[in-house]
Amino acid sequence: MFKHLFKLIWNKRKQNFLFLSEILVSFLVIFAVFSFLTYYYQNYSKPLGFEYKKVWSINYDNGLLTKNNDSLAIFYDNLYKSLKAMPQIEEVSYTGGNFPYSNSNMSTGVNFHGKKFDHVNNYMVGNDYKKVLDVNLIEGRWFLPEDAVTKNKYVIINETLKKEMFGKETAVGKLIGNYDDKEKMKIVGVVQDLKANGDFWPAGNAMFNQLDTGYLKYNSYILVKVRESADATFESELYKFMANTMKNSIEIEHMDEMRDSKNEVTIIPMVIFIIIASFLIINVALGLFGVLWYNINKRKGEIGLRRAIGASGNAVSYQLVMEAMILATMSLIVGSFFAVQFPLLNVFNIPASVYVIAILLSILFIYLLVFACSLYPGKQAAGIHPAVALHEE
Numbered sequence: 218m219f220k221h222l223f224k225l226i227w228n229k230r231k232q233n234f235l236f237l238s239e240i241l242v243s244f245l246v247i248f249a250v251f252s253f254l255t256y257y258y259q260n261y262s263k264p265l266g267f268e269y270k271k272v273w274s275i276n277y278d279n280g281l282l283t284k285n286n287d288s289l290a291i292f293y294d295n296l297y298k299s300l301k302a303m304p305q306i307e308e309v310s311y312t313g314g315n316f317p318y319s320n321s322n323m324s325t326g327v328n329f330h331g332k333k334f335d336h337v338n339n340y341m342v343g344n345d346y347k348k349v350l351d352v353n354l355i356e357g358r359w360f361l362p363e364d365a366v367t368k369n370k371y372v373i374i375n376e377t378l379k380k381e382m383f384g385k386e387t388a389v390g391k392l393i394g395n396y397d398d399k400e401k402m403k404i405v406g407v408v409q410d411l412k413a414n415g416d417f418w419p420a421g422n423a424m425f426n427q428l429d430t431g432y433l434k435y436n437s438y439i440l441v442k443v444r445e446s447a448d449a450t451f452e453s454e455l456y457k458f459m460a461n462t463m464k465n466s467i468e469i470e471h472m473d474e475m476r477d478s479k480n481e482v483t484i485i486p487m488v489i490f491i492i493i494a495s496f497l498i499i500n501v502a503l504g505l506f507g508v509l510w511y512n513i514n515k516r517k518g519e520i521g522l523r524r525a526i527g528a529s530g531n532a533v534s535y536q537l538v539m540e541a542m543i544l545a546t547m548s549l550i551v552g553s554f555f556a557v558q559f560p561l562l563n564v565f566n567i568p569a570s571v572y573v574i575a576i577l578l579s580i581l582f583i584y585l586l587v588f589a590c591s592l593y594p595g596k597q598a599a600g601i602h603p604a605v606a607l608h609e610e
Contacts, residue, residue, distance in 0.1 A: 233544055236508050240548035243501045244583050248556050250494045251575035251582075253487060256567055257417040266375075266411040266420065267317065268351035271307075271447070272472040274316065275439040275455075278465040282434075290430040296462060300439070303455070305447040308348040311428050312438050313341030317350070317413035318475035319438075327402075327424065328394035329382050337378060338413070338423040341432055346425075349442045350411075357389035357406030360427045364405070371427060373406040378422035415479040440472075502590055509541060509594040520598050534595035541591035542584065549580055 283289060293311065300309045314321040315338070325339040346352070347359045355376060364371040369392065379388045392401045410420035428436065443451070452469060459467045513520070520533055556576050560569035 236505065236541075236544050237548045239501050239504050239508070240545050240583060240587065241552050243498065243586070244549055244552035244579055245555065246494055246497055247579040247582050248552070248575055250491060251578045252559075252567075252571060253490065255574045255578070256571045257483065257487065259568070259571060260412070260419050261416050263412065263419075264353075264409065265416070266353060266409040269317065269472040269476050271443050271445070272349060273441050273443060273452075273455075274319070274470045274472060274475070275441065275459055276468040276470070277437055277439070277459060277463045278467075279434070279437050279463065280465060282463070284434050286430050286433070289433045293433055299458075299462075300441060303451075305444050305451045306441050307444050308345055308442040310343035310345040310349045310440050311433075311436055312343060312346060312440050313428065313432075313436065314438055315340060315413075316438060316440060317411060318415070318472060318479045319413075320479075325424070326396045327378075327382075328396075328398040329391075333398075334378065334381060334422060336422065338421055340423060340425045341428045341436075342425050343428050346440070347408075349440045352411065353409035355407050355409055356387065357404070359406055360425075364427055365429045367403075369401050369403040371405045372402045373408055373425040374404055375408055375410050375420060375423040377410050377420055378424065379407045381422065415476070415483055417480065417483045498586070502586060505541075505587065505590040506594070509537070509591055510597070513537065513594050513598045516598075533598050537595040537598050538588065538591045541587050545583055545587040549583060553580070 282292065297309055297311075300306055313323065315323045323339045323341075324336050326333055326335045327337055328334070342360075344360050344362055347354065352359075356379070357373070359373065360371065372393075374382075374388060382388065382393070383391065388404045388407050391404050393404065394401060408425070411423065412418060412420050413423075441455075456467055456469055459469075523533060523536075553576060556572065556579070558564075559567075560572040563569070
């Protein structure tokens with residue numbers, strides 16, 4: 218049966234070339250769509266790692282403040298106490314500019330036993346950063362005020378970096394080198410990954426440094442966790458307080474709105490891409506349907522002869538559907554050869570599981586598409602009356 222089908226396909230190789238090309242292009246487009254969707258879904262299904270609701274960021278210009286470290290330390294300590302004393306504020310923490318959803322990135326490299334880890338997100342955080350964002354600590358502890366005066370600088374890493382550096386071993390107490398491996402840093406804690414760039418992006422490697430007095434002259438962000446009673450009136454009062462204290466421009470943003478804005482940057486292009494791909498697939502489906510329908514009309518004599526020698530309508534329909542599925546398989550083999558290069562070459566540094574799932578989903582989709590497109594032409598072929606077909610020939 219299959220030998221006969223392959224012989225028929227080979228005899229009509231020129232007519233089948235268009236069919237094979239359409240299937241191949243469709244597969245590659247579908248593979249790209251499923252790769253995006255699988256990648257975003259895998260990231261979306263992972264926990265966020267922190268709590269963003271009722272967290273406000275205060276961005277201030279500290280250009281008019283003194284640059285003396287001791288005076289700045291006293292000033293910021295008084296500011297912290299004043300904010301913490303407000304009944305609508307639950308927690309307060311100073312932070313570097315690259316807090317979650319801030320559209321700001323700061324990265325560095327770290328070394329461990331001669332192996333360098335690049336593109337590590339480097340966060341400068343205050344002692345109460347964990348309380349403000351409700352960060353999940355999975356190993357060790359968070360920073361203490363006395364950590365600022367220790368011999369080796371204390372750092373906290375996230376679980377992704379911990380797995381890459383230490384595997385299943387504990388990370389707490391280990392010493393790692395800085396970017397050029399000239400200074401050692403001691404790990405005191407491991408936190409759950411923080412998806413700082415939105416729900417659809419991975420956390421990546423991350424390291425948290427304790428914000429000390431020497432960094433205050435560069436700092437211009439405060440995170441506050443407010444209570445349920447905090448409303449627009451309190452936000453206005455907070456704005457006036459900060460403007461009078463800093464004697465400069467102030468901006469207050471809500472982290473839940475920043476999260477929505479961050480996610481829209483990912484969702485809108487993804488929706489546009491899916492719509493464009495859907496139109497392309499519809500065109501390809503119509504093309505497949507047309508090619509199959511044309512081939513049947515060109516093969517009326519052959520089909521009529523088969524019916525005349527006793528082939529049933531179902532057998533004729535089955536033959537045409539199987540021919541389409543075999544042609545689809547040939548295109549999918551070629552398409553899979555190109556698609557499998559993505560996980561093998563680690564293209565875009567995306568996990569191989571994303572590409573593997575996308576390939577399997579794409580193959581399944583193409584088979585369903587070809588099967589659906591060949592059903593009606595197959596049924597039409599089964600209805601051909603042998604006498605009429607042979608008479609036309």
